[in-house]
Amino acid sequence: MSIKRRPWLGFAAASLAVAWLGVAAIGAPAMAQDKVTVFAAASLKNALDAANAAWTKESGKETTVSYAASSALAKQIEAGAPADVFISADLAWMDYVAGKKLIRDGTRSNFLGNRIVLVAPKDAAKRVEIKEGLDLAALVGDGKLAMGAVDSVPAGKYGKAALEKLGIWPSIEGKVAGAESVRAALALVSRGEAPYGIVYATDAAADPGVSVVGTFPEDSHPPIVYPIAVLSESENAGAGAYLDYLTSDKAAPFFTEQGFTVLK
Template identity: 70%
Template sequence: MLPNRSNLLRLAAASVAVILSVVASILPASAEEKVTVFAAASMKNALDNANKAWGHEVTVSYAASSALAKQIEGGAPADIFISADLDWMKYLTDRHLVKEDNRANLLGNRIVLVAPKDTGKPLDIKPGFDLAGLLKGGKLAMGEPNSVPAGKYGKAALEKLGVWSSVEKNVASAESVRAALALVSRGEAPFGIVYQTDAAADPGVMVVGTFPQDSHPPIIYPVAILTESKSAEAAAYLDFLKSAEAAPFFEKEGFTVLK
């Protein structure tokens, strides 16, 4: 018996549904389903691992917080910004580019003095310590002191300790803390100032000293959803970053999870 017209229509509809389901499963996620994150370079290892646990599609651009904030101001499409200091988050907040009601202080960090692993020796970082003498004419690698957060913290610490003026001319300014770390790891600079989390991520360097916490402003990483975010998943992703599930990924790299 030949199938009647209604049966054929039902069969065709079922076939179309199957085809659409298969197509949907292989097509990339829509812009609303993705989360695009602009994050401080120092977060790369921890955030990459946390994102694997999140299990949804996340695209991350890593750079100095200053560069990312300027890109966001210029209209770069992003859903979430994680800064390595409060200043650059405030910069975007003042320009109404951040949703203030979901902004949170996510992580804390420390700055350390590093040297190439094969030449580094522990030293006491205290007021008036002879950093210029230790450099022996070489370069002190650090983030750009007037814009990159790690560089700003480093400059503040050296000023508080009374040694900035003696090493200022020897500073090799880098575009990000990871770039400064690379200069030391490759042996192109005898010392560098980086976050302790970056030092832990590079086997080519040794931490020779940790800067006193009262020598610089508190190192705080704020996070917020951006005003122009189009992602339906941004709020859920932000909740994940603040959750107990994500905390171990940050703590493993040396961050302090702020409650």
């Protein structure tokens, strides 16, 4: 016996499927919106990844992070890239974003401190006393001194300032290999492509392929300060709570364990 199909049943099923797909389409952006999007200086990666994992476990909310040089991130924010929170490796690039009216009033604070160090490949490390008149060019020899681009990358700017203050810059300027970020400079040394590099102490601690051979005097460069702020275009209700978590005592160990100083 043949069974006649009822047209209205097919129509109802199709309508239900369309309605379900519509709900799913509406729900997908809502779920994506729950993720806090963070633009963070490359040197923060290890510490921030650990802090974000703890934040997700505690709050149930996820994060997505774009790591790069602060200069690149600031320019992306200016160009309209969607982000909720910005953590810069220096005050200048946060000031730049603030000058464009792109950070939310009352959310900016000085978050972390750091040091800059001279590193060498692990198997070729010899202690270097960093002081006025150091013949760094002779140490580098025919190689290159790896550091962040000195006109834009914060670690590069701090490094250049220190070398200038110590009277070393004129002799080493022609041997500098400027990298797009401090982590890129670190990689050049770790892979043995550069005999020395200037990076943050926290970066050196995160890479077993390098050794710290000298630490720059703190008074040889401007204080290294990482500011943090919620961006004015953010519509994510969780951004403020995320920022509060990162700057809390609960999250502090994730950063101090990597060598950062937590600023209060």
